[in-house]
Amino acid sequence: MQKRIKNIPFARTIMILAAILPLSVFIFPLWNVTLEAPQYPTPLGINIYINDFADMNPHDIKNINLLNHYIGMKYIPEAIPEFKIFPIGIIITTIIGVLIGIKSNHEWFLVWFVLMVVLSIAGMTDFYLWEYDYGHDLDSKAILKFTNPDGTPMGFQPPMIGSKDILNFKAHSYPRLGAYLLSVGIILSLYAYFVSKKISKIKSQSIL
Amino acid sequence: MKKKYFSLIFFSSLVLACNINNSGSSSALDYSAAEEVYIAPGKYDSFYAFISGGFSGQLAVYGLPSGRLFKVIPVFSVDAEKGYGFNEETKPLLNTSFGSIPWGDSHHPDISQTNGELDGRWLFINENNTPRIAKVDLSLFETTEIIEIPNTAGNHSSSYVTENTEYVIAGTRFSIPVPQEDIPINEYKGNFKGTLSFLKVNPEDGRMNLSFQIMMPGYNYDKAHPGRGPSHGWFFYTTYNTEEAYSLQEVNSSQNDKDFIAAVNWKKAEEYISKGKFKTMSTNYAHNVYDEATQTAKTEWIKEVRVLDPSECPGLVYFLPTPKSPHGCDIDPSGEYIVGSGKLSADVTVHSFTKMMQAIKEKNFSGEAYGIPVINFDAVHAGSVKQAGLGPLHTEFDNVGNAYTSFFISSELVKWKLGTWEVLDRKPTYYSVGHLMIPGGNSKKPFGKYALALNKITKDRYLPTGPEVTQSAQLYDITGEKMKLLLDFPTVGEPHYAAGIPADMIKKKSKKLYKLEDNIHKYATLSSLDTKVIREGKKVHIYMTTIRSHFTPDNIEGIKVGDKVYFHITNLEQDYDVPHGFAMIGANTSEVLIMPGQTETIVWEPKQVGIWPFYCTDFCSALHQEMQGYVRVSAKNSDIKLSWSLDND
Numbered sequence: 022m023q024k025r026i027k028n029i030p031f032a033r034t035i036m037i038l039a040a041i042l043p044l045s046v047f048i049f050p051l052w053n054v055t056l057e058a059p060q061y062p063t064p065l066g067i068n069i070y071i072n073d074f075a076d077m078n079p080h081d082i083k084n085i086n087l088l089n090h091y092i093g094m095k096y097i098p099e100a101i102p103e104f105k106i107f108p109i110g111i112i113i114t115t116i117i118g119v120l121i122g123i124k125s126n127h128e129w130f131l132v133w134f135v136l137m138v139v140l141s142i143a144g145m146t147d148f149y150l151w152e153y154d155y156g157h158d159l160d161s162k163a164i165l166k167f168t169n170p171d172g173t174p175m176g177f178q179p180p181m182i183g184s185k186d187i188l189n190f191k192a193h194s195y196p197r198l199g200a201y202l203l204s205v206g207i208i209l210s211l212y213a214y215f216v217s218k219k220i221s222k223i224k225s226q227s228i229l
Numbered sequence: 230m231k232k233k234y235f236s237l238i239f240f241s242s243l244v245l246a247c248n249i250n251n252s253g254s255s256s257a258l259d260y261s262a263a264e265e266v267y268i269a270p271g272k273y274d275s276f277y278a279f280i281s282g283g284f285s286g287q288l289a290v291y292g293l294p295s296g297r298l299f300k301v302i303p304v305f306s307v308d309a310e311k312g313y314g315f316n317e318e319t320k321p322l323l324n325t326s327f328g329s330i331p332w333g334d335s336h337h338p339d340i341s342q343t344n345g346e347l348d349g350r351w352l353f354i355n356e357n358n359t360p361r362i363a364k365v366d367l368s369l370f371e372t373t374e375i376i377e378i379p380n381t382a383g384n385h386s387s388s389y390v391t392e393n394t395e396y397v398i399a400g401t402r403f404s405i406p407v408p409q410e411d412i413p414i415n416e417y418k419g420n421f422k423g424t425l426s427f428l429k430v431n432p433e434d435g436r437m438n439l440s441f442q443i444m445m446p447g448y449n450y451d452k453a454h455p456g457r458g459p460s461h462g463w464f465f466y467t468t469y470n471t472e473e474a475y476s477l478q479e480v481n482s483s484q485n486d487k488d489f490i491a492a493v494n495w496k497k498a499e500e501y502i503s504k505g506k507f508k509t510m511s512t513n514y515a516h517n518v519y520d521e522a523t524q525t526a527k528t529e530w531i532k533e534v535r536v537l538d539p540s541e542c543p544g545l546v547y548f549l550p551t552p553k554s555p556h557g558c559d560i561d562p563s564g565e566y567i568v569g570s571g572k573l574s575a576d577v578t579v580h581s582f583t584k585m586m587q588a589i590k591e592k593n594f595s596g597e598a599y600g601i602p603v604i605n606f607d608a609v610h611a612g613s614v615k616q617a618g619l620g621p622l623h624t625e626f627d628n629v630g631n632a633y634t635s636f637f638i639s640s641e642l643v644k645w646k647l648g649t650w651e652v653l654d655r656k657p658t659y660y661s662v663g664h665l666m667i668p669g670g671n672s673k674k675p676f677g678k679y680a681l682a683l684n685k686i687t688k689d690r691y692l693p694t695g696p697e698v699t700q701s702a703q704l705y706d707i708t709g710e711k712m713k714l715l716l717d718f719p720t721v722g723e724p725h726y727a728a729g730i731p732a733d734m735i736k737k738k739s740k741k742l743y744k745l746e747d748n749i750h751k752y753a754t755l756s757s758l759d760t761k762v763i764r765e766g767k768k769v770h771i772y773m774t775t776i777r778s779h780f781t782p783d784n785i786e787g788i789k790v791g792d793k794v795y796f797h798i799t800n801l802e803q804d805y806d807v808p809h810g811f812a813m814i815g816a817n818t819s820e821v822l823i824m825p826g827q828t829e830t831i832v833w834e835p836k837q838v839g840i841w842p843f844y845c846t847d848f849c850s851a852l853h854q855e856m857q858g859y860v861r862v863s864a865k866n867s868d869i870k871l872s873w874s875l876d877n878d
Contacts, residue, residue, distance in 0.1 A: 063805075080803035087777055087804070091851065164852060 040118025042206030093163025283723025296718030305333020345673030360384030421447030458564030540600025625670030627677030668729030743826030783858030810846030
């Protein structure tokens, strides 16, 4: 009996940990897009942080912009509105998650989990839309113009996840540690939900 | 915000795993010579060889064992290809007290050392004709300093460094009156002098500073090497023409049975300097330094030099009698043996440093010359390699106690054993080898894998190219008991001497580009928004930028005939290996090649009215052919205002 009661703080600890883990996106990149080509023995790459686009190696973004101007792609912006909104979102959901972990019962663990899944899907969708625009909204004065076999202008959108050939480059797009830790946090909240649900059940049974 | 499942982690780690390359290298087994020198496409050589261009005045960078040429570093001669000596930044490097000189005769490259081992920071190389020493920075692979040596003619016994690069040295091959004076040539004897110069090297940045000179008798100081280990603190110089002949020297300088090796105690010299035993002579020489941050060279004129007279400084210099006009003066890795190659004999003479110190202690002297003690030959002689060949010139060493001597007349390399003086092997060279080089072969730690013979004559070895044919180097494997010829390869100019170093010691330090944010060139333009054209009387300064694939500005108007137009061009690229070039029609100068992040200046003095194009000369991108612009030149008295634009902006 004693042992089982101790499991309530355990579930809460898991929930609090789950809520704190997403903060790691302030330290580690969420995503990485790498461009490989024979004349780039050191590939060009962008690390995408919650609040920044960063060079994988010095000057990579400048050099990607330089290459992209030939096909009329816009410069990768120094800042986008998401860099302000997303960090606030992370901080707020973390605070909510911690409060839930301290005070609320297991149903709220599930609410937090669903909230995070919904927000993550929204974030991914936003990322996809930005990528789509970046790859398709081309300067009409572009130096090099390519068309698909059906005659429509060729787009240069990097893949969301995976690898793809874009002209002379092979583009790789994959999550990085920040995204993994965020995912671990979200999954942990679901785990905390199941653990605490089970304990509550046992508890209510033992009261009867 | 993103959410991913664990399966993704596995997926991406699979991708990572697939990207790992196993680049195992095969061991060098006794394959055919072709396999031993073959470097597969995309693979690297294991050594750098910096081969002096001799009368080309330059320094060429090769890979060993392949013999592939990577770069010719301009040092003492202008190089229109690189804009060296033509752009405003490098022009000061070629200043001398005789004015700007477009050519030099480069001789003996030597890599900086720490604790007697190669450290790969800088390379020093001497110029024989107009006495100078240059420093090449081995992260830039560019000449960053040239200092003129006063009171000297024919700077041949140069530019070797001491064990910790305390000093780099210069010396006199053609003795002259010091200071110069108008006297009959036949009053040579006693009136002509040969100076030996010691240039202090700043351990931080390698900057040279002529610390002092030793005023020696009017002999010819031919070759030199520093002591190491126990003999650290000494420098050894071969001499010829102790006859003090001044005409038909091929005969008259070859009469004495023995000339000298001069042993100079430079630590003693430092003591005499600090005690104030020097004389200050007035002089005038150029010290030219290229600053990496301003990317510009400047000349400083120096008016004084401190001089020591060995006859007034006991213990500073001793003479070691050495047979038959010795040429090479080489010190073995232990620092004990001083090898003097009597170039007109068949023997190689070896002195012992231990015996020398004993003889000095016992004052075992046979006499003196101009106040300098001459040690008894037998008191200092360690042994001789007898009848080893004809015309021994230079000796280098491996790491297992063997020496390798080049023989010019009999055209061969001879391997012999230190201490027993027995000849172990000999291999022909094609033809007439001068210097030879073993990477680190004149340091405490030789890398005894290859020996490179640097030949003066090739005759029939290559496809003929008219009366003037290439000079050549030959690579030998020296890991076995017998030397094995692996490769012939042609060289730039005369491969006078070379310095080799394991590639791993410098390849990672090789700079990829100049960081724009560190560029403090006086006329740098760090953004295309800052480009401008400014008139100062007849001078017009164009602050221009380049990036793939355009110049900013590319339309310039308001230039007039008679103007002196300075194009200050900054390459805004920050990507490895994306230089841009610049050439202007009718400019009486070369192109410039501007590395990423670098600023260079080229001068154009337009002489005719009209519209004149400029363009990028280095194939920079797919739009390289479009990388061009126009300058409108109006008449002298025209009132067209200065204007500049890119895309009418």
